[in-house]
Amino acid sequence: MAELPDLTVFAKTLNKRFKGKNLERLEIKVAKKINVTGKELKTALEGEKLVQVTREGKTLQLHFSKDQVLGIHLMLRGELVLLDQENQEPKFEILGFHFKDGTGFAVVDLQKMATPTLNPEKTTVPDALEMDLPYFSSLLAKKRTLIKTLLMDQHMIRGIGNSYADEILWHAKISPFSVAKSIPEQAVKKLFKSLMLVLEKAIDEISKENGDELTGELRDFMKVHGAKIEKSPTGAIIKSDKIGGRTTYYTDEQEIYS
DNA sequence: GTAATTGTTCTAGC
DNA sequence: CGCTAGAACAATTA
Numbered sequence: 469m470a471e472l473p474d475l476t477v478f479a480k481t482l483n484k485r486f487k488g489k490n491l492e493r494l495e496i497k498v499a500k501k502i503n504v505t506g507k508e509l510k511t512a513l514e515g516e517k518l519v520q521v522t523r524e525g526k527t528l529q530l531h532f533s534k535d536q537v538l539g540i541h542l543m544l545r546g547e548l549v550l551l552d553q554e555n556q557e558p559k560f561e562i563l564g565f566h567f568k569d570g571t572g573f574a575v576v577d578l579q580k581m582a583t584p585t586l587n588p589e590k591t592t593v594p595d596a597l598e599m600d601l602p603y604f605s606s607l608l609a610k611k612r613t614l615i616k617t618l619l620m621d622q623h624m625i626r627g628i629g630n631s632y633a634d635e636i637l638w639h640a641k642i643s644p645f646s647v648a649k650s651i652p653e654q655a656v657k658k659l660f661k662s663l664m665l666v667l668e669k670a671i672d673e674i675s676k677e678n679g680d681e682l683t684g685e686l687r688d689f690m691k692v693h694g695a696k697i698e699k700s701p702t703g704a705i706i707k708s709d710k711i712g713g714r715t716t717y718y719t720d721e722q723e724i725y726s
Numbered sequence: 727g728t729a730a731t732t733g734t735t736c737t738a739g740c
Numbered sequence: 741c742g743c744t745a746g747a748a749c750a751a752t753t754a
Binding site: 544715 | 731732734
């Protein structure tokens, strides 16, 4: 699925291609996940100008004129595709954005779980790339939960999902089974650095490979998270286990604090 | 036919 | 009561 780095690149690409354009028609194929009726959404957005696209945690936010904002959460299988002459109605379409100049893009999801939200409420939970070390370290200090569970908790930090949590923990050489408050200060600092580094590097790589396209996930550079990966770059056997029902990949190189 | 997939939300339990 | 862990759910593919 798309996680923070993918979404950051999607936002960038959408800005490059569609910023400033006027939305002529909004095609609504699946309305059941929207927080308003399809009719209300069309009324709110059709005829408005796309002012800017941003990323908020795991959602994309399309800012239109008249202060209308559409948040889009792609959930686990949602994707964005470009529309052109040959491809006006992609498979599994949820929403189709058709601009006045004939260009457009669509949100597709084979599981129909992508969730569009008109004018989503603002939250005070910091985004993974925007939080600072004091926040991160005081958060860890008061939580008894497993570190991986905490990294993925959207009420604490927004943007990190199952796969990048594994990558970040491996990079920091900390076991996902560590208890958050038991991790010593030095290791917390290291984890914070790894978090920023892994995410920023992923944005870079995806951005480079994706160009101006809107292809799905690109994760060839994943080092430990993936059923087909057998060894870490440093040669350690990759083990897998379940944490909170999610498959977790890790190696013995990672220290466990408990 | 069945397991696997994954973020969110709800519920049960300590 | 507050916090944490786990189950349920959505829909499709391998």
